[in-house]
Each structure stands twice: as structure tokens, then as C-alpha cells.
Amino acid sequence: MPGIIVRQVGLLPHHREPYDIRATYRQFMGERSWATNAATRRAMQGNRSRDTKPELLLRRQLHAMGLRYRVCTRPIPEVRHRADIVFRPARVAVEVRGCFWHGCPAHHRAPAANSEYWRKKVERNMARDRETETRLADAGWTVVVVWEHEPVEAAAARIAAEVRLRRKGG
Numbered sequence: 001m002p003g004i005i006v007r008q009v010g011l012l013p014h015h016r017e018p019y020d021i022r023a024t025y026r027q028f029m030g031e032r033s034w035a036t037n038a039a040t041r042r043a044m045q046g047n048r049s050r051d052t053k054p055e056l057l058l059r060r061q062l063h064a065m066g067l068r069y070r071v072c073t074r075p076i077p078e079v080r081h082r083a084d085i086v087f088r089p090a091r092v093a094v095e096v097r098g099c100f101w102h103g104c105p106a107h108h109r110a111p112a113a114n115s116e117y118w119r120k121k122v123e124r125n126m127a128r129d130r131e132t133e134t135r136l137a138d139a140g141w142t143v144v145v146v147w148e149h150e151p152v153e154a155a156a157a158r159i160a161a162e163v164r165l166r167r168k169g170g
């Protein structure tokens with residue numbers, strides 16, 4: 001898939017439901033390290049990657065709560081954007097955002113070196129985030145944004161409440 005290095009090099013499995021989060025988590029945390037190569041690590045840090053640790057923890061929590069979902073898939077087929085966690089029947093899309101890359105108001109600090117470069121990069125990400133939110137909302141989706149700094153239980157509870165509400169046709 002264009003722009004997603006992780007997929008191009010095939011380091012992580014593609015997931016289908018039913019999804020076994022524990023297996024993926026073991027693989028993620030296990031000895032078979034998939035990001036030991038410095039170039040790969042740099043590429044991943046600079047790209048929108050999937051299966052980051054906050055995403056895995058959140059997915060594990062949602063799964064434990066009995067929720068089922070799709071991972072890294074397009075909420076709207078015609079729109080190229082992939083959401084991190086998708087509840088299709090409820091039309092709820094979850095975006096897990098890293099505090100640095102997405103300009104968290106509480107934690108983002110521009111690095112001292114190359115600050116202009118980083119500022120522009122993060123601003124582009126934030127503009128894209130706004131655009132994504134608008135497109136999904138226009139198509140009748142609810143977007144739940146989760147910051148990596150959020151306690152996982154609180155984020156999962158927020159998502160579960162939204163999914164329940166939307167299932168009832170709210």
C-alpha cells in the first residue's frame with residue numbers, strides 16, 4: 001500500500017476478523033523484533049504506521065470489553081483514508097494520535113534542531129486530521145480521537161459508549 005512502509009516490507013500480518021489481539025501483541029512485544037534495523041525504525045517513525053503500542057493496548061482493552069472491530073481499514077471506500085479502529089455497523093471511526101506527530105495541545109514540543117521542518121510537518125498532519133474528520137462527519141460517521149497520552153481504560157470506555165449510542169440509532 002502506498003505510503004505505509006510497514007505493509008510494503010511485510011513485517012506485520014494482515015488482520016481479518018475474528019481478530020486475536022494477544023497473538024499480535026506477543027508478536028509486537030516478542031523477540032522477533034520487527035524494527036531492530038535502524039533504517040526500518042527511522043522509516044516507521046517518519047510514516048503513519050499501524051500497530052503502534054497505544055493502538056495495541058487500546059485494541060486489547062476494547063476486545064476484552066467484548067467489542068469487535070476492524071483494524072486499519074477505510075471507513076468510506078471511496079476515500080483513501082484508513083482509520084485505526086473501525087466499527088462499521090455503528091459508523092464509528094477511532095483515530096489514535098501520537099502526541100508529537102499530531103500536535104497534542106498538552107505535549108507537543110517542537111524539537112530545537114530543524115524546528116521549522118518539524119513545525120511544517122506536524123502542521124500538515126494536523127490539517128490532514130481536520131480534513132479527515134470533516135469528510136467522515138459529512139458521510140455520517142462519528143470520529144473518536146484518542147491521544148496516546150490518554151489512559152487506555154478511559155479511552156476505551158468513551159469509544160464503547162459512542163458505539164452503543166450509535167447502534168441504537170443515535
Ligand SMILES: [Zn+2]
Binds near residue numbers: 104106108147148
Ligand atoms: Zn498528549
